[in-house]
Amino acid sequence: APVDFSGTWGLVSSENFENYMKSLDIDFMTRKVAKMLTPQKVIEQQGDKFSIRTLSTFRNYLVEFKVGEEYEEDTKGLDNRKLLSLVTWDNERLVCVQKGEKKNRGWTHWIQGDELHLELTCEDQLCKQVYQKV
Ligand code: VLZ
Secondary structure, eight states, rough: HHHOEEEEEEEEEEESSSHHHHHTOOHHHHHHHHHHHEEEEEEETTTTTEEEEEEEESSOOOEEHHHHHHHHEOOOTTTTEEEEEEEEEEEEEEEEEESSSSOOOOEEEEETTTTEEEEEEEEEEEEEEEEOOO
């Protein structure tokens, strides 16, 4: 693997998360709570094997995958959909395509300086988040 994402990362900035959640049909009350959160990403990486935990005071979310191997993703506690997801390397970026009901759904992670960057897309919405090591 070209990069090591391992560590505990705390959210420092977020753009357009509200519209990203809207594009996933997440209800009003959940969006109001969720947009106030400062989640942490706890990433464990062993070569091409990953677990990414998104932890918050409200809800937690776990994905585990191996780069290049499609996996079934159940977005329980988020928008509660079943997806077929595939993560690949794009140079130093980790790119996930999430096939399902929603078009253009996925995310990209990369390291820039001492920051972990995340772009989340769904339909016509793009949410950008930056995390720093805690
Ligand atoms: O991240 O797919 O790091 O899964 C929001 C948690 C996490 C807060 C959104 C609770 C998941 C919100 C983002 C309740 C609606 C995501 C991937 C890339 C790994």
